[in-house]
Amino acid sequence: MRIATWNVNSIKQRMPRFLPWLDERAPDVVCLQELKLDDLGFAGLLGAELERRGYQSAVHGEAQWNGVAVLSRVGLDEVEVGIPDGPGFPHVEARAVAATCAGVRVHSLYVPNGRVPDSDHYRYKLSWLAKLRDQIAAGPRAVVVCGDMNIAPTDADVYDPEAYLGQTHVTEPERAALQELLDVGLHDVVREHWPTERVFSYWDYRAGMFHRDLGMRIDLVLAGDPVAGRVKAAWVDRQARKGKGPSDHAPVIVDLDQAPDGDIGPVVPPPSNPLTRKGAVKLPQSR
Numbered sequence: 001m002r003i004a005t006w007n008v009n010s011i012k013q014r015m016p017r018f019l020p021w022l023d024e025r026a027p028d029v030v031c032l033q034e035l036k037l038d039d040l041g042f043a044g045l046l047g048a049e050l051e052r053r054g055y056q057s058a059v060h061g062e063a064q065w066n067g068v069a070v071l072s073r074v075g076l077d078e079v080e081v082g083i084p085d086g087p088g089f090p091h092v093e094a095r096a097v098a099a100t101c102a103g104v105r106v107h108s109l110y111v112p113n114g115r116v117p118d119s120d121h122y123r124y125k126l127s128w129l130a131k132l133r134d135q136i137a138a139g140p141r142a143v144v145v146c147g148d149m150n151i152a153p154t155d156a157d158v159y160d161p162e163a164y165l166g167q168t169h170v171t172e173p174e175r176a177a178l179q180e181l182l183d184v185g186l187h188d189v190v191r192e193h194w195p196t197e198r199v200f201s202y203w204d205y206r207a208g209m210f211h212r213d214l215g216m217r218i219d220l221v222l223a224g225d226p227v228a229g230r231v232k233a234a235w236v237d238r239q240a241r242k243g244k245g246p247s248d249h250a251p252v253i254v255d256l257d258q259a260p261d262g263d264i265g266p267v268v269p270p271p272s273n274p275l276t277r278k279g280a281v282k283l284p285q286s287r
Contacts, residue, residue, distance in 0.1 A: 001074060001102055001256045005031040005146040005219060007249035012037060014247055019049055021240050028074045029101045031108035033148045035067030062094035068110050074102040086131045089124040104227055105140050109147035114168035122168060129177040137184040145186060145222040151178045153188060157217035169218060169283055187228040189221050189254055194266040198274060201236050202249050204282045210241060213271035219252050233259035236267045
């Protein structure tokens with residue numbers, strides 16, 4: 001089973017790329033984030049195309065902002081929208097949806113950005129993560145928790161740790177909240193598969209950031225023991241970040257049981273001219 005997660009940064013804007021990517025990579029399960037479209041809009045835009053390709057969809061959308069989905073062609077059962085008792089800011093946002101696909105509980109997540117450390121947005125992010133941890137801890141062990149986590153787990157997951165000092169995504173409380181989620185029994189499967197490799201999934205749109213591989217790894221696939229033990233390949237589809245009109249995030253793909261493309265490397269294709277460059281950075285921002 002091939003599972004993919006992708007922050008598309010507006011599914012409307014990504015339509016010229018999304019369906020060809022879906023046909024080329026042929027994932028069995030797809031987790032999408034930042035749809036920027038409500039449920040009816042998503043169905044009108046993609047419903048017929050997904051049905052023709054054999055996908056069912058569980059969508060938790062929101063016009064203009066946020067929005068998540070799970071697409072599956074291996075079954076879609078026990079759909080759950082949102083996080084039980086999850087906080088709002090001020091209303092409950094469309095940031096989480098889960099479904100069972102071929103016996104695996106799959107969560108598609110768009111974690112709040114946090115904006116500025118110690119702000120109300122930041123405290124909301126930490127509260128949201130705590131409720132997510134409770135939800136996952138109470139659920140089955142055969143689970144995949146994936147999406148845009150808006151946290152780089154370690155300094156190895158950003159191109160230059162000094163460039164991010166004083167900003168969100170790398171602070172100790174955020175990383176501790178992510179570790180508490182991992183501690184319920186999850187594995188960061190990309191990092192475990194490639195423990196010493198340079199692996200990023202997000203690159204700012206500014207000229208040169210992508211081509212010089214000045215990015216960060218904030219799109220994660222976290223799996224419980226029964227699923228992590230089935231991983232045969234785990235990689236970032238950098239090809240989907242290239243060319244005209246890309247998202248600023250690349251898909252992350254995990255192959256269970258067998259890897260159709262082989263164990264092909266942490267980032268496919270690899271960056272052409274990776275550099276380490278100090279200086280100010282622009283982090284992905286929510287409204």
